[in-house]
Amino acid sequence: MVTPPPFSQSDQDRLLRVLGEARRELTSTAIGVPRRSLLKTGVETVVDNIDELAFLLTGHRKFYHLKEHSTSWTSPSSPPPTLGDEEPSG
Numbered sequence: 001m002v003t004p005p006p007f008s009q010s011d012q013d014r015l016l017r018v019l020g021e022a023r024r025e026l027t028s029t030a031i032g033v034p035r036r037s038l039l040k041t042g043v044e045t046v047v048d049n050i051d052e053l054a055f056l057l058t059g060h061r062k063f064y065h066l067k068e069h070s071t072s073w074t075s076p077s078s079p080p081p082t083l084g085d086e087e088p089s090g
Contacts, residue, residue, distance in 0.1 A: 023050045
């Protein structure tokens with residue numbers, strides 16, 4: 001069993017958010033790095049440590065791993081929502 005962290009819930013939420021942002025940036029930046037480079041190894045080590053810290057904070061081993069995508073609309077016959085209300089130019 002994992003001992004609960006000594007952080008308040010708001011501190012824990014903030015820490016998990018910041019760690020998640022760092023993890024996303026590291027993994028996206030490392031995509032073009034050669035596989036057997038020191039930089040790639042360093043990134044993988046930091047990401048592994050972020051995952052371990054998230055496990056200690058949450059008890060979930062795969063806290064940051066991709067989850068199934070959900071949609072914000074309910075009917076497949078209707079189009080997905082748009083990001084803006086821009087009118088097509090033309």
